[in-house]
Amino acid sequence: MSKYSVIGQRVHNVDGTEKVTGSAKYTFDVVLPNMLYGKVLRSPYPHARILKIDARKAKRLVGVKAVVTGKDTLGRKQGIWRRFPELCDEEILCRAKVRYIGDPVAAVAAIDEDTAEEALDLIEVEYEPLPAVFDPMDAIKEDAPQIHEGVELNININRHIEWGDVDEAFEKCDYIREDKFKCSSQAHVCMETHDAVASFGHNGKLEVWTSSQSSYYIQRLYADMFDIRESDIRVHNRHTGGGFGSKFELDSAQFCACLLSQKLCRPVKIVLSREEEFTATKRRTPMYYFLKLGAKKDGTMLAKEVRVITEGGAYTAMGATALYLTGFFSSFPYKYPNYRYDGYRVYTNTAVTSAMRGFGAPQSTFVGESQIDMLADDLGIDPIEIRRKNGMTPNYEVPGQAFIQSCGLHQCLDKIEEHIKGRGKLPPNHGIGVSAYGFMSGGIFNWFNTPYAFSAAVIRINIDGKVDVYTGACDIGQGSNTTLSMIAAEELGVRLEDVRIFSGDTGICPPDLGAWGSRETLMNGNAVKRAAADCKRQLLEFAAAKMGANIVYDLDIKDRWVHLVDRPERGVSYFDIVKGAIRGKDGNAIMGRGYYTPHRKGMISPAYSFGVQAAEVAVDPETGRYKLINVTTAHESGTVINPVGIEGQLEGAIMMAGGYGFCEDQPMDEGKILNPSIADYKLIRSLDMPDTKILEIDTYEPEGPFGAKEAGEGLTNPTAGAIGNAVYKAVGVRINDLPITPEKVLRALKEKQKKAKK
Amino acid sequence: MKKELKFKVNGQPYDIFVKPKTLLVEVLRDHIGLTGTKRGCNSSSCGACTVMLDGMSVKSCSVLALQANGAEVVTVEGLAKGNQLSPLQRAFLDHGAYQCGFCTPGMLMSSTALLTENPRPTKEQMKEGIDGNICRCTGYNSIIRAITAVVKGEYKEAK
Numbered sequence: 001m002s003k004y005s006v007i008g009q010r011v012h013n014v015d016g017t018e019k020v021t022g023s024a025k026y027t028f029d030v031v032l033p034n035m036l037y038g039k040v041l042r043s044p045y046p047h048a049r050i051l052k053i054d055a056r057k058a059k060r061l062v063g064v065k066a067v068v069t070g071k072d073t074l075g076r077k078q079g080i081w082r083r084f085p086e087l088c089d090e091e092i093l094c095r096a097k098v099r100y101i102g103d104p105v106a107a108v109a110a111i112d113e114d115t116a117e118e119a120l121d122l123i124e125v126e127y128e129p130l131p132a133v134f135d136p137m138d139a140i141k142e143d144a145p146q147i148h149e150g151v152e153l154n155i156n157i158n159r160h161i162e163w164g165d166v167d168e169a170f171e172k173c174d175y176i177r178e179d180k181f182k183c184s185s186q187a188h189v190c191m192e193t194h195d196a197v198a199s200f201g202h203n204g205k206l207e208v209w210t211s212s213q214s215s216y217y218i219q220r221l222y223a224d225m226f227d228i229r230e231s232d233i234r235v236h237n238r239h240t241g242g243g244f245g246s247k248f249e250l251d252s253a254q255f256c257a258c259l260l261s262q263k264l265c266r267p268v269k270i271v272l273s274r275e276e277e278f279t280a281t282k283r284r285t286p287m288y289y290f291l292k293l294g295a296k297k298d299g300t301m302l303a304k305e306v307r308v309i310t311e312g313g314a315y316t317a318m319g320a321t322a323l324y325l326t327g328f329f330s331s332f333p334y335k336y337p338n339y340r341y342d343g344y345r346v347y348t349n350t351a352v353t354s355a356m357r358g359f360g361a362p363q364s365t366f367v368g369e370s371q372i373d374m375l376a377d378d379l380g381i382d383p384i385e386i387r388r389k390n391g392m393t394p395n396y397e398v399p400g401q402a403f404i405q406s407c408g409l410h411q412c413l414d415k416i417e418e419h420i421k422g423r424g425k426l427p428p429n430h431g432i433g434v435s436a437y438g439f440m441s442g443g444i445f446n447w448f449n450t451p452y453a454f455s456a457a458v459i460r461i462n463i464d465g466k467v468d469v470y471t472g473a474c475d476i477g478q479g480s481n482t483t484l485s486m487i488a489a490e491e492l493g494v495r496l497e498d499v500r501i502f503s504g505d506t507g508i509c510p511p512d513l514g515a516w517g518s519r520e521t522l523m524n525g526n527a528v529k530r531a532a533a534d535c536k537r538q539l540l541e542f543a544a545a546k547m548g549a550n551i552v553y554d555l556d557i558k559d560r561w562v563h564l565v566d567r568p569e570r571g572v573s574y575f576d577i578v579k580g581a582i583r584g585k586d587g588n589a590i591m592g593r594g595y596y597t598p599h600r601k602g603m604i605s606p607a608y609s610f611g612v613q614a615a616e617v618a619v620d621p622e623t624g625r626y627k628l629i630n631v632t633t634a635h636e637s638g639t640v641i642n643p644v645g646i647e648g649q650l651e652g653a654i655m656m657a658g659g660y661g662f663c664e665d666q667p668m669d670e671g672k673i674l675n676p677s678i679a680d681y682k683l684i685r686s687l688d689m690p691d692t693k694i695l696e697i698d699t700y701e702p703e704g705p706f707g708a709k710e711a712g713e714g715l716t717n718p719t720a721g722a723i724g725n726a727v728y729k730a731v732g733v734r735i736n737d738l739p740i741t742p743e744k745v746l747r748a749l750k751e752k753q754k755k756a757k758k
Numbered sequence: 759m760k761k762e763l764k765f766k767v768n769g770q771p772y773d774i775f776v777k778p779k780t781l782l783v784e785v786l787r788d789h790i791g792l793t794g795t796k797r798g799c800n801s802s803s804c805g806a807c808t809v810m811l812d813g814m815s816v817k818s819c820s821v822l823a824l825q826a827n828g829a830e831v832v833t834v835e836g837l838a839k840g841n842q843l844s845p846l847q848r849a850f851l852d853h854g855a856y857q858c859g860f861c862t863p864g865m866l867m868s869s870t871a872l873l874t875e876n877p878r879p880t881k882e883q884m885k886e887g888i889d890g891n892i893c894r895c896t897g898y899n900s901i902i903r904a905i906t907a908v909v910k911g912e913y914k915e916a917k
Contacts, residue, residue, distance in 0.1 A: 013851075476858060
């Protein structure tokens with residue numbers, strides 16, 4: 001029997017019935033009395049000075065209630081790296097200059113969306129187009145146009161990571177490879193586009209409903225931009241139609257809705273169109289990668305040198321974090337004794353690049369796992385074997401960076417080796433590629449400069465035994481409401497149905513950094529567990545007194561039964577204890593508090609998950625087309641709290657990460673994204689989706705709640721690399737730039753034939 | 759000039775006046791207030807607005823409301839019978855065939871239409887049946903497992 005009664009059970013998502021009946025209310029569905037609808041006017045130029053904005057005609061249009069421009073703002077710049085004012089570089093409503101096609105210049109509120117749309121056409125903006133630059137390799141040239149004043153060579157930020165003596169180590173290597181790669185962009189494509197309903201009252205208080213990954217961030221950024229007290233802002237986030245990294249920065253829908261509402265004291269709703277979603281929200285960071293890898297003949301990797309130049313787009317956003325993490329995760333999941341990373345994020349006149357699921361690691365894993373296969377091939381070593389030889393193990397210190405406690409990488413390698421052997425001899429033009437990965441369980445960075453604990457929870461137990469959990473965590477579909485409810489139920493010894501969760505509402509929930517960096521299960525999970533333990537201690541104090549047991553006995557609660565641990569038959573109903581305990585506290589409900597901030601856990605994360613993935617493809621050498629046949633993942637994320645949730649994360653990650661490797665891209669012409677629609681932006685649909693298999697590896701993470709760690713983003717890392725390696729195994733061609741399209745495969749096959757003829 | 763639209767939604771008759779250019783999804787969401795049906799692209803590419811029109815699945819962002827005159831429309835709100843969820847709804851719950859839930863109403867309607875038309879689809883036919891619906895969260899396989907469970911008779915129709 002499992003030692004847990006709730007954890008590890010296959011349960012319905014706590015928001016499930018709302019979601020399958022259509023009653024779940026998203027921001028998209030919010031309608032308030034007296035509400036207006038807003039639209040945003042955006043720059044058609046990639047780089048231009050704003051000379052004049054004339055909104056008189058738009059204001060005269062019947063049904064238009066307000067038009068705002070940069071002049072109506074406080075003129076502040078915002079950014080999520082709040083500790084570094086120079087990196088807060090985005091005005092949202094531009095006053096003097098636009099820096100990408102889609103940069104907002106004005107916004108309208110009207111009685112309906114059609115009228116607002118019509119009004120946009122009536123706003124006359126006079127621009128002076130400026131020379132623009134789109135590729136970071138061009139933008140760092142001496143004569144490139146300067147995108148932000150005072151920023152030399154358009155270098156937004158650089159990052160250096162180093163340990164050991166890389167130059168000396170390369171001298172000792174028997175074999176060195178140097179390779180170049182290019183990683184493409186990717187759109188989040190949340191099914192619910194960015195949206196907000198902002199309602200400013202005559203009392204100066206702001207209430208906002210918005211689709212977001214962090215209500216607290218949005219609240220705080222509003223406070224900065226509008227100069228209002230944080231606590232006069234209430235941000236609601238009940239259901240969010242997907243986030244994937246795109247929804248924890250202040251966006252144009254949120255900002256403009258608020259500005260318009262402030263002017264009118266009426267609720268204003270702005271929903272971005274799908275085209276705006278593709279062109280004017282943030283996206284995955286494209287990267288140029290230069291790798292140098294040195295090894296001994298036996299495959300022992302001695303040194304790695306990594307240089308990266310990323311396409312930043314027009315503003316900093318979370319791109320600085322992506323730059324750092326891609327550098328750190330370039331060392332994953334291996335024990336490089338000598339390592340050096342230099343990364344540069346470069347401003348360009350393109351849509352802003354920022355956080356997206358995996359946060360720099362899908363890029364580093366694609367290039368790293370491609371190169372390690374190339375190295376193995378050159379040295380005549382099996383791909384699994386070379387990973388085994390160099391792979392991280394439990395209790396490993398990444399020199400000066402991080403300490404890894406639990407790590408099941410080697411068990412994952414064993415399982416995947418077994419899986420590949422089990423497939424036997426493959427048909428012609430089939431190949432299986434492997435890719436190993438790791439990821440963090442939440443970041444230990446505080447560039448946001450929060451004075452609060454990273455995660456916090458409050459729990460109240462009501463007279464009927466119902467447990468109310470209040471958390472600032474945001475459920476964006478990943479299922480944190482369910483996972484956190486399960487953690488509360490397990491710790492308190494009640495059933496899942498005894499728990500009710502209130503999340504992401506800054507009016508009633510304690511601040512939490514929100515859903516990004518795969519942090520909720522570990523960080524918020526710890527906060528919830530501690531709050532539940534606080535409640536439980538109060539219940540057991542009362543129970544001990546009531547039961548009059550010998551003080552040498554420990555008490556516990558399991559499945560609503562308060563009992564002596566050593567004599568479980570001696571106990572009292574949980575419900576009776578709750579009633580008595582509340583009465584004993586002069587009628588005060590039982591309240592517990594818990595928080596979590598990582599301390600002395602290195603520079604990156606308190607815990608890391610690991611895995612190995614094998615992708616099988618079948619390539620048609622005539623056309624270069626290939627099919628994803630099967631993706632099997634051996635994966636460890638510590639104790640599995642919510643198995644249905646993990647399956648969903650894994651399969652969903654394959655859709656997204658497979659898409660990154662297989663088909664998703666955002667081609668541009670002079671800064672204009674050429675495929676800003678779901679019809680033209682190719683995603684993996686059900687017919688392209690491969691069979692998926694999960695091989696769960698059992699590990700226990702001492703830092704995590706009940707031993708759990710992340711299972712959300714890490715799974716996005718391996719697939720592109722596994723696909724690339726599989727294509728190579730199948731037909732012997734190596735594609736170094738994403739996505740691996742049939743055209744590129746075919747071109748490479750033709751070149752290979754040409755070479756063979758020579 | 760507004761025109762009369764008489765139709766049934768989830769068995770309930772409606773008699774309303776709409777502009778000729780009004781879309782079915784707008785009538786359902788904004789006029790009648792059934793917000794279960796979502797909009798993800800407004801160009802019939804994502805499937806979030808899928809409803810059943812006289813038993814066929816249609817993308818309601820690409821149907822003029824007046825085209826539904828005299829027709830019977832079923833939306834996600836019409837799947838449950840009283841307090842009994844439909845077999846597909848229960849299967850979606852058991853198999854975790856949704857995450858953020860925004861595509862789920864459309865996904866359920868496409869699946870329901872598929873099984874109405876073909877109660878015993880093959881796996882390939884199931885995949886075809888939902889190929890017009892984008893889900894960015896689940897990777898589709900749990901949805902296929904849920905439909906399979908219904909096809910296998912694991913969920914009885916509510917009486």
